[in-house]
Amino acid sequence: MDLQNDTVGTLRVDKATLHDQVVARIRDLIVEGALLPGSRIDESALIEQLGVSRTPFREALRTLAAEGLVEIRPTRGSIVRKLTPDEVFSMLEVLAQLEQLAAELACKRASDAQIAQMVAIHEQMLEFYAKRERMPYFKLNQEFHRGIVSLSANPVLIEIHGNLHARLKRIRFVGNRGPDFWADAVSEHEEMARALQTRDGTLLGEIAARHLLNTWTRVRDAVT
Amino acid sequence: MDLQNDTVGTLRVDKATLHDQVVARIRDLIVEGALLPGSRIDESALIEQLGVSRTPFREALRTLAAEGLVEIRPTRGSIVRKLTPDEVFSMLEVLAQLEQLAAELACKRASDAQIAQMVAIHEQMLEFYAKRERMPYFKLNQEFHRGIVSLSANPVLIEIHGNLHARLKRIRFVGNRGPDFWADAVSEHEEMARALQTRDGTLLGEIAARHLLNTWTRVRDAVT
DNA sequence: ATACGAAATATTGTATACAAAATTCAATAT
DNA sequence: ATATTGAATTTTGTATACAATATTTCGTAT
Numbered sequence: 001m002d003l004q005n006d007t008v009g010t011l012r013v014d015k016a017t018l019h020d021q022v023v024a025r026i027r028d029l030i031v032e033g034a035l036l037p038g039s040r041i042d043e044s045a046l047i048e049q050l051g052v053s054r055t056p057f058r059e060a061l062r063t064l065a066a067e068g069l070v071e072i073r074p075t076r077g078s079i080v081r082k083l084t085p086d087e088v089f090s091m092l093e094v095l096a097q098l099e100q101l102a103a104e105l106a107c108k109r110a111s112d113a114q115i116a117q118m119v120a121i122h123e124q125m126l127e128f129y130a131k132r133e134r135m136p137y138f139k140l141n142q143e144f145h146r147g148i149v150s151l152s153a154n155p156v157l158i159e160i161h162g163n164l165h166a167r168l169k170r171i172r173f174v175g176n177r178g179p180d181f182w183a184d185a186v187s188e189h190e191e192m193a194r195a196l197q198t199r200d201g202t203l204l205g206e207i208a209a210r211h212l213l214n215t216w217t218r219v220r221d222a223v224t
Numbered sequence: 225m226d227l228q229n230d231t232v233g234t235l236r237v238d239k240a241t242l243h244d245q246v247v248a249r250i251r252d253l254i255v256e257g258a259l260l261p262g263s264r265i266d267e268s269a270l271i272e273q274l275g276v277s278r279t280p281f282r283e284a285l286r287t288l289a290a291e292g293l294v295e296i297r298p299t300r301g302s303i304v305r306k307l308t309p310d311e312v313f314s315m316l317e318v319l320a321q322l323e324q325l326a327a328e329l330a331c332k333r334a335s336d337a338q339i340a341q342m343v344a345i346h347e348q349m350l351e352f353y354a355k356r357e358r359m360p361y362f363k364l365n366q367e368f369h370r371g372i373v374s375l376s377a378n379p380v381l382i383e384i385h386g387n388l389h390a391r392l393k394r395i396r397f398v399g400n401r402g403p404d405f406w407a408d409a410v411s412e413h414e415e416m417a418r419a420l421q422t423r424d425g426t427l428l429g430e431i432a433a434r435h436l437l438n439t440w441t442r443v444r445d446a447v448t
Numbered sequence: 449a450t451a452c453g454a455a456a457t458a459t460t461g462t463a464t465a466c467a468a469a470a471t472t473c474a475a476t477a478t
Numbered sequence: 479a480t481a482t483t484g485a486a487t488t489t490t491g492t493a494t495a496c497a498a499t500a501t502t503t504c505g506t507a508t
Binding site for chain 1: 488489490491
């Protein structure tokens, strides 16, 4: 079947359970935008496509519902969860607060080498910005933010941040495509890189939170 | 079967799906301490007790796993998730940050009547403290904290806070049983009530965060 | 007695079957 | 033409069956 384990040489890579694989696949379909918010999740079509039976598929939907990506309407099928503008704003409010904490912790706990690596990412972003290469910039941007959260060394923070990020991913993507906002974002990043180098957690946290809430104004019309 | 819907007069109360009922029941068993961390979740025993088949039961386990209350070990059964001291500390770190945000938002968004009600709860807590009635105090304490989060009017914040709170509930309970820490907690609450009345969000947030991190020292030995 | 290993047993993961909805669609009445 | 009703069909929720793994039990050898 489609999802079954690969083999590398004679060594089994296995690891992920069928449940985890199905969850990952459906989550990707949602996060990457193949399944649009509000659209019906066609069980028979997807179990066909994934080559699994209803049991693991429905269990996967339960975990995605708990993650907030799917809405299961009793006896009326499941849909990709649709976010109201209010909910998006609520999520950004929380996300900003979490990134602020992450920033403070990262400044306390990261090694010099780790900080150097973040700065390197930032500098690469500047190059892509100079060349106006949106997509590679966008990828690195995500890596930068995820990096700061990782450096917090707080697994709960990492998990919750990851979840909110996944829920918002499509919207953030739309937001970052704006035209002249890009320059603002870059200068905010410049500030962040400097704060990180001086390990000024309070400052970094403040900028990070402001940076994120600014995306709201950048994104608002895409969602309102 | 055990879980089936009640009837009030001739009116069906129904509402909750079987899945939600099973999730709620198992969650209660965990949160209230009937199922201890690390202990095996005996599928056949519990489906017997709940009167449901394996399908809805296992789906319930999936959502509880996503909530972080249950750990499903592939092909080796499920256990009540066990928290390491590090994880507990991580959760408190995040929870403190979330309560800080909640405090700031509550001061901005709550109505005068809502604030008055919170103050009333606080005053009742003082009475129970004077009479040294731990249990009623403890109940109101929870209501007070949940109240502040509710007043933030941020559904995402409310959801995440509720989840972390559920995961920590047993431990917080243990912590609050300490002897002379109680006085400290009460005086912190006194400060919080005052800050709320003056709508000083920054101050309230700071106290709330400090208050929560103090529970760590109160709780540390119960968990280390 | 203790350690080992194979058969017996129990548990887990997935597929399927069946019952109870909801939805679709077509025929009829307005 | 539009609305309405009621079968036909599809979809959903739950139970059960079956196959694959783990775990236990018990007999044997050291």
